[in-house]
Amino acid sequence: MKKLLSLVLVAVMMLTMLAACGTQKENDGAQGDAPKSSLKVGFIFLHDENSTYDKNFMDAAKEACETMNVEYAQKTQIPESTACYDAAVELIESDGCDIIFADSFGHEAFLMQAAEEYPDIQFCHATGTQAHTAGLDNFHNAFASIYQGRYLAGVAAGMKLNEMIAAGEITAEEAKMGYVGAFTFAEVISGYTSFYLGAKSVCPSVTMDVKFTGSWYDEQKEKEAANSLIGGGCVLISQHADSMGAPTACETAGVPNVSYNGSTVAACPNTFIVSSRINWAPYFEYMIKCVADGTAIDTDWTGTLETGSVVLTDVNEAVAAEGTVAKLEEVKAALNDGSLQVFDTANFTVGGETLTSYTADVDTDDAFTPDTEVIEGGVFYESKFRSGPYFDVRIDGITLLDEAY
Amino acid sequence: MADKTMVKHHHEPLFHVAKRDDMIWWKAWLIRCAAILLSVFVMSLVSMALTEKTLFETLEIMYRGVFGRIEEGSTVMLWKYLQQIAILLCLALALTPAFKMKFWNCGAEGQALIGGLGAMVVMIELGPKLPYGVLMVVIVVVSILAGAIWGLIPAVFKAFFNTNETLFTLMMNYIATQIIAYYVYIKGGGSNVIQPVEFGNFPKIGDNKYLINILIVAILTVVMYLYLRYSKQGYEISVVGESQNTARYIGINVKKVIIRTMCISGALCGVAGLLLVSGTDHTIRTDTVGGQGFTAIMMSWLGQFNPFIMVIMTALIIFLKLGAGKVADTCRLNASFADIFIGVVILCVVGCEFFIRYTIKFRHRKKEGNV
Numbered sequence: 019m020k021k022l023l024s025l026v027l028v029a030v031m032m033l034t035m036l037a038a039c040g041t042q043k044e045n046d047g048a049q050g051d052a053p054k055s056s057l058k059v060g061f062i063f064l065h066d067e068n069s070t071y072d073k074n075f076m077d078a079a080k081e082a083c084e085t086m087n088v089e090y091a092q093k094t095q096i097p098e099s100t101a102c103y104d105a106a107v108e109l110i111e112s113d114g115c116d117i118i119f120a121d122s123f124g125h126e127a128f129l130m131q132a133a134e135e136y137p138d139i140q141f142c143h144a145t146g147t148q149a150h151t152a153g154l155d156n157f158h159n160a161f162a163s164i165y166q167g168r169y170l171a172g173v174a175a176g177m178k179l180n181e182m183i184a185a186g187e188i189t190a191e192e193a194k195m196g197y198v199g200a201f202t203f204a205e206v207i208s209g210y211t212s213f214y215l216g217a218k219s220v221c222p223s224v225t226m227d228v229k230f231t232g233s234w235y236d237e238q239k240e241k242e243a244a245n246s247l248i249g250g251g252c253v254l255i256s257q258h259a260d261s262m263g264a265p266t267a268c269e270t271a272g273v274p275n276v277s278y279n280g281s282t283v284a285a286c287p288n289t290f291i292v293s294s295r296i297n298w299a300p301y302f303e304y305m306i307k308c309v310a311d312g313t314a315i316d317t318d319w320t321g322t323l324e325t326g327s328v329v330l331t332d333v334n335e336a337v338a339a340e341g342t343v344a345k346l347e348e349v350k351a352a353l354n355d356g357s358l359q360v361f362d363t364a365n366f367t368v369g370g371e372t373l374t375s376y377t378a379d380v381d382t383d384d385a386f387t388p389d390t391e392v393i394e395g396g397v398f399y400e401s402k403f404r405s406g407p408y409f410d411v412r413i414d415g416i417t418l419l420d421e422a423y
Numbered sequence: 424m425a426d427k428t429m430v431k432h433h434h435e436p437l438f439h440v441a442k443r444d445d446m447i448w449w450k451a452w453l454i455r456c457a458a459i460l461l462s463v464f465v466m467s468l469v470s471m472a473l474t475e476k477t478l479f480e481t482l483e484i485m486y487r488g489v490f491g492r493i494e495e496g497s498t499v500m501l502w503k504y505l506q507q508i509a510i511l512l513c514l515a516l517a518l519t520p521a522f523k524m525k526f527w528n529c530g531a532e533g534q535a536l537i538g539g540l541g542a543m544v545v546m547i548e549l550g551p552k553l554p555y556g557v558l559m560v561v562i563v564v565v566s567i568l569a570g571a572i573w574g575l576i577p578a579v580f581k582a583f584f585n586t587n588e589t590l591f592t593l594m595m596n597y598i599a600t601q602i603i604a605y606y607v608y609i610k611g612g613g614s615n616v617i618q619p620v621e622f623g624n625f626p627k628i629g630d631n632k633y634l635i636n637i638l639i640v641a642i643l644t645v646v647m648y649l650y651l652r653y654s655k656q657g658y659e660i661s662v663v664g665e666s667q668n669t670a671r672y673i674g675i676n677v678k679k680v681i682i683r684t685m686c687i688s689g690a691l692c693g694v695a696g697l698l699l700v701s702g703t704d705h706t707i708r709t710d711t712v713g714g715q716g717f718t719a720i721m722m723s724w725l726g727q728f729n730p731f732i733m734v735i736m737t738a739l740i741i742f743l744k745l746g747a748g749k750v751a752d753t754c755r756l757n758a759s760f761a762d763i764f765i766g767v768v769i770l771c772v773v774g775c776e777f778f779i780r781y782t783i784k785f786r787h788r789k790k791e792g793n794v
Binding site: 098 | 708755758
């Protein structure tokens with residue numbers, strides 16, 4: 019018994035001593051730190067840095083907060099449920115954040131709940147669709163015209179196909195690409211269609227098969243989908259899902275891959291061509307600046323190539339076709355000055371006919387009712403009427419292998 | 424003779440373990456508290472090593488993560504803390520009668536999910552059609568019934584065919600999860616998320632949306648204590664748990680007790696699902712219960728089937744879960760750090776039971792010499 023008591027006493031003593039050390043060190047730290055802005059940003063991430071999607075946000079958050087010299091707190095592994103509301107409340111209550119940002123589509127409804135309860139805090143949400151109809155002054159959506167980036171990546175893919183045709187590896191008719199998507203959902207459809215149109219602009223005979231996994235992050239399913247596309251005769255793969263499943267499947271099979279959300283060249287040196295991604299740092303800086311200056315944040319903010327929000331990684335010249343870098347610069351310039359529009363209705367057909375009018379579901383509702391005319395002067399204007407994509411047209415040349423999701 | 428004694432001495436191990444029943448209650452609790460302190464201390468050292476934060480700072484982050492800015496009068500985080508305790512406690516309470524009967528119900532997760540699904544279906548299908556009062560009654564009845572049925576199925580198989588209830592209830596979890604996944608797929612549309620439903624939500628008490636959940640579980644805690652301790656049924660549960668043969672001998676219908684107890688266990692899990700869906704989330708997902716059905720197994724054991732001790736245990740585990748999560752977030756550690764933290768604490772607490780129930784006897788050299 020005495021032994022036990024002395025053990026407990028020793029433990030208590032050690033705790034006290036350490037606590038005392040802690041207080042001292044904390045005081046030292048406070049004196050040494052440079053004065054920071056009193057603003058604090060809270061970030062809510064769906065997964066952690068193992069997901070390419072979230073890593074892209076996390077890198078941008080770190081960069082933007084360092085540039086703007088503000089503190090930030092983060093919550094990772096937050097599912098699209100009440101957990102998002104809880105995370106937002108925790109970031110406000112425990113960390114004292116003034117701006118809350120959430121990175122996943124399904125976070126929206128739960129972030130809006132928190133926005134209603136905390137009218138003095140600004141809430142920003144990536145990829146969402148409801149800010150322009152929600153009637154909340156402190157809730158904002160943001161996205162980027164990533165379709166421009168996908169189009170550019172598509173051009174690089176098309177040039178690779180041309181090179182393979184020229185080298186006699188495949189015939190022009192065999193130029194079939196494969197695309198691993200998450201859900202049959204406007205963001206994905208807009209993405210793969212712009213990718214396809216980019217490829218088609220340099221390789222007119224190209225076709226594409228699309229497979230869906232029904233999950234934004236499922237490494238095994240993405241790998242299986244990529245392998246089944248390769249088995250089905252696809253000679254180049256791209257993907258819109260967040261794991262390394264498709265890129266690693268391509269590396270194993272030796273099939274060129276156009277990636278997304280950042281370079282996968284380290285893991286896939288022999289197959290990676292190029293990757294498009296959204297750089298969120300410009301938006302984060304904009305959002306922080308608005309709150310610091312006391313100005314209103316746009317209800318819908320769309321980043322573009324020009325704002326630096328849509329970027330391409332370095333081209334992996336070991337795999338890409340010759341002249342890809344120069345060609346991409348040329349197309350980029352055309353996109354920037356407006357002489358080239360990705361969804362120019364002259365460049366694609368639906369059921370063999372040119373699209374002249376299309377009403378998209380811009381104002382979100384449960385039934386996905388189309389409500390807004392989005393074609394003007396022969397161009398389908400994506401991300402103009404709200405930041406989140408709404409291009410959900412099934413165009414000719416693309417085959418959806420399954421529509422289960 | 425002398426030779427034999429010598430041989431025996433050589434083969435006597437350095438120490439051996441013996442059962443003990445004589446430990447006084449406060450001594451046992453001192454050991455348990457020491458185990459908890461020790462594990463928290465060890466994990467704090469680990470997090471210090473990983474984060475360059477001092478122990479004091481680490482503990483402060485944990486406190487901040489659980490209570491928020493409570494000294495500034497903001498009680499939001501405190502209420503959320505109590506709410507989480509209530510849910511885990513409700514599940515632990517639900518498991519307790521089954522465990523006391525030595526029926527290893529590992530299906531709290533599934534029973535709560537199905538209870539929650541019952542509430543969800545009523546909220547979506549009948550929500551706009553029924554007046555609020557009637558709707559709430561239907562929601563409560565349906566979710567409790569759904570949970571009870573999910574608990575009843577393995578109980579019937581156990582009572583009549585003596586199937587292994589551990590495996591059976593575990594498998595029922597997977598079935599429940601898949602049913603929810605399918606339901607979310609049907610109702611969720613493209614995004615695979617059911618948006619929160621505005622019908623059939625629990626009323627707020629004043630401005631507080633968690634208080635009603637907390638009150639319900641507080642009442643359940645007292646009722647469960649009285650039920651197990653003072654009711655005839657509670658006594659029958661104990662007897663069946665101690666020995667089914669004894670139970671049969673004194674005229675207890677064992678089958679009936681098993682089935683009845685599992686109905687209660689499942690029904691209470693259904694209540695937890697109800698509190699989560701109708702009382703908190705207003706929507707459902709496959710991870711609505713989030714593994715708490717399994718944590719509750721530990722809580723029921725650690726509380727030694729005493730509802731009031733379970734309150735303390737759940738309060739401690741939720742504190743550690745939230746606190747360690749906050750340390751992981753603040754120090755940019757992986758979110759799994761919180762799980763590891765709690766894993767270590769639970770391991771220590773379970774491990775210390777060994778020292779409470781057994782004693783280690785060392786070989787006494789002096790005696791050896793005397794012989």
